[in-house]
Amino acid sequence: MKAVFFEEFGDLSKMSVVGRPRPTAGAKDLIVEMKGAGINPVDWKIRAGYLKDAWPMELPIITGWDVSGTVVEVGSEVTNFKVGDEVYSYNRPAFDNPEYAATEDPIGRDGCCAEYVKVAEWKAAHKPKSINHSEAGGIPLAxxxxxxxxxxxxxxxxxxxxxxxxxxxxxxxxxxxxxxxxxxxxxxxxxxxxxxxxxxxxxxxxxxxxxxxxxxxxxxxxxxxxxxxxxxxxxxxxxxxxxxxxxxxxxxxxxxxxxxxxxxxxxxxxxxxFLVAVSGEQLKKIASMVDSNKVKVAHVTTFPLDESIKAFEALETNRARGKIVITN
Incomplete structure (x- = not known):
């Protein structure tokens, strides 16, 4: 699969769109075909190496923590989602959550700027029905x-x-x-x-x-x-x-x-x-507010996955209006 990837810390030249192995689902995981992946300042700060001593991470890294897409595979113990469901997630490794920290991979294994993303069931929610994947992909972290x-x-x-x-x-x-x-x-x-x-x-x-x-x-x-x-x-x-x-x-x-x-x-x-916590339950509440027209989503500027480097250039130079989302 294609993924936005870097093997060493540094500037934008270290990042590329390359082929990586498609993830496989564990018993409590979903595999999501990415349709929209929002990118955030924290993504380029990780690549630049600013946070390498603050959080557990291992090179090489697939970037991105926000995703919206379609479930294409579910683990044997998944109960709340099925193949074909449209979901969204803040997919940061929950190293700060005592209940899950011991089983979490380091930052970089399950980044969202890729054709397929592994998401733990508890981190996911059904995306808002009233908006598209590009809009939903820009919601989770913010x-x-x-x-x-x-x-x-x-x-x-x-x-x-x-x-x-x-x-x-x-x-x-x-x-x-x-x-x-x-x-x-x-x-x-x-x-x-x-x-x-x-x-x-x-x-x-x-x-x-x-x-x-x-x-x-x-x-x-x-x-x-x-x-x-x-x-x-x-x-x-x-x-x-x-x-x-x-x-x-x-x-x-x-x-x-x-x-x-x-x-x-x-x-x-x-x-x-504070550091924002991972929460599928809160994403469920947010989806309900969006679908009830209580919350409007931000304007979205999209870039196809193959042009992800341009997306990060726009993010780092503040040259795009609204939320930047990579699409697939």
Missing amino acids: GLTAYQGVFDQGLMKEGQSLLVLGASGGVGSFAVQFAKDAGIKVTGSCSHRNVDMVEELGAEVVDYTKGDVDAQVKESHPDGFDVVYDCVGGDQTAAGIRALKKGGIIVSIANTDVPELAKEAGDDKVGKS
């Missing part, structure tokens, strides 16, 4: 990151207030929509050119290109927010901490120092940084 940030880390409940920093991005736009569906009052920060988009998602807007985010937040929410979801980092992390109520929570996917920064700010503020 969707789960948003969902877990709002509910598992932010512990948000109906009636609370949320400020999303970077509300027009892949994670931020999902976070806005998940929170609105749960009855949470949402404000999103974005640039002027994305104001209309964020308002259409149902959020009030803070336009950071107008300057003085603190003043805008203070005017619209003088008592502060229960939770801030920081998808941006940099100076905005500090602004997010200042925007919290006493005892509020800031969740950041862009600043690993946020626990210490929030503690230093006082007022019992709490900072959390």
